[in-house]
Amino acid sequence: MKVLQIIDSLPATSGGARFVVNLVKKLAERNIDCQLLLIDGAKSHFLDELNLANIKIISLDDGVKNRYRFKYIRKIAYFMTDFDLVHVHVFPSSYMVAAATLLKKDVTVVFTEHNSYNRRATNWVFKLIEKFVYSRFNKIICLSDQVLKFVTQNLSIPLENLCIIENAIDTHAVINAVPYSKKELGYENSDWLLLMSARFTLQKNHKVLIEAMCLLPEDVKLLLAGDGILKEELEMQVYKLGLTDRIQFLGSRKDVFRLMKSVDINVLSSNFEGLSLAALEAMTVGKPFIASNVEGLDFVVQDPRLLFENNPKSIAMLVSDLINNEQLRKTAVEICAERSKKYDIDVMVDKYIEVYEEVLKKNDGK
Template sequence: MKILQVIDSLPATSGGSRFVTNLSKKLIEKGINVEVLLIDGRKTHFLEDLLQSGIKVHWLGENINRFHPRYIKQVATYLDKYDLVHVHIFPTSYIVALASLLNKKSAPIIFTEHSTFNSRATNLIFKRIENFIYSRFAKIIGITPEVKNFILDNLKVADIKIQTITNGVDIEKITFTQDISRIDLGFVEEDILILMAARFSKEKDFQTLIRSLTYLPEQYKLIMCGDGLKKQECEILVKNLNLSNRALFLGNRSDIYSIMKVSDINVLSSHYEGFGLSIVEAMAAKKPVVASNVPGMNNVVKDAGLLFEVGNDVQLAKHLLELGTNESYYAKISAQCFERAQQFSLDTMAEEYINQYNDTIKDKL
């Protein structure tokens, strides 16, 4: 079985990037022939990881406009060279769907929807386009039941065409990752380190986390790993709140698991979130997690970590204060989070995708 994974690019702090990288490597381990196609092949540690793993990676250019329609024709030339094409993330979904119109011998296409919200699906004009794009896919995978429900509620997609496969994380890799010294990051042992690792994008809500720091004692320090269009806005907010000595922007990091393990608390503050891969990785690192109460991620976190309402910096600060001052509570939440992480095995996820690949290929025969 020969599979092509297609994604627009592999940003250094993207959950989609980590998903495609982890899935591709695990499929190779299981004897599946996998290649990856990127619209934009700009260099990141995820691309390097794939190449070092011996996975063949194609790309159409570097630092290019991923939305340009000229790539449709180029992508079309790949679609009949594989048994199945697995697509991730907009705009790749559009590019591949339209490319399939140009290649009548195209392999069947599976699309994984990674988000519980898609503004195109709720827009009266774009809804028609979205329905057409989804019609080009043999099967659609939602990463949580909430993702599947969003599709069913907003688009004309048959229930039988949509499956749910929950994301998985590489628990063993996280467990055996070495810690780094907090001293090397510029902190002291007494500091309580809060980490949020995510892109600075519209769906993420770094601002609420930054504001929550104003309610906390001086020893609470914030580490933000990632990059994106909203980063400068957050840097200005930190400066305006006089938090520059307590909030550190580390940019994109290839050693994010080490930073997770040296941090005391991991937070994912979002406006919407399909799953929250980084929050499960933090759970696997035996750290307590605090996350926004949004569909998809709330079911991953509830009864293990802690939830706060979107934008409620006071509620978030109360959770962080309790975790930082109550050792038994901290230990309890950490243990619950680690136990929950065991439910999200990368190996199980890969097996479920292989089953879907086999069924989809058989359906075309």
């Protein structure tokens, strides 16, 4: 079986990128000829990781600013015909591949929907485009029940074209990461360190987390790992609030697992999620993990004691509770560890292979 995975790029702190990298490597281990096509092949530690694993990468461009050019559709259509199956991830790659199927028919395509919400599907104009795009896929794989409900309710996709395969993590890689000391990170042992590792995009809610820092003691420090279009705006917010000595922007990092193990509390403040890979990874490192009480994250965390509302007071209260209550911290670690055990990457890969085989068999029978 020859499988072409397609995603627009591999930004260093993208959960979607981490998902694709993990999946490609595991499929290769199962002796499946799996290659990766990127619209934007800009350098990242994920590319280095794939090169070390001898994964073939097809890069259409490098550092591209506009990913909606027709030339990419033609190039994707050209490469698709060399594979038994194409597996596409996230927007705008989904649009590019859907359009490419009009140029190259009889191509088997599956799509993984990573998010439990997208604005395009709720806008009456873009909803028509979304329905067309989804109609070009032989199978749509949803990362959770919440994702599936959103798709069915907003896009009226037939249930026979949908299935659920929950996200999963490479626990071996997370567990083997070696933590830094607080001194190595430039802090005192008495400091309380928070970490949020996520792209600076509208999906995430760094802004409210930054505001919450104003309500927390001086010895509470926040590390932000990632990059994105909102970085300068958030840096300005930190400056205006007088928090530059307490909030550090780390940039894109390839040592996120080490950082997660080094801090006291891992945080994910978000407006919506699918089944967050970053959340699952943070729940594996042996530290408390707290998150926004929003669609997707509520399912991952489940315990309301570890969820906060997206307002500064709610975040500050939960962080303070964890700092001041050692038993709550221990309980949080136990809750997180127990939940993360349910998401093993080998089980997930088995399910993807089953879907690939099912869709290919169905198409061969036509």
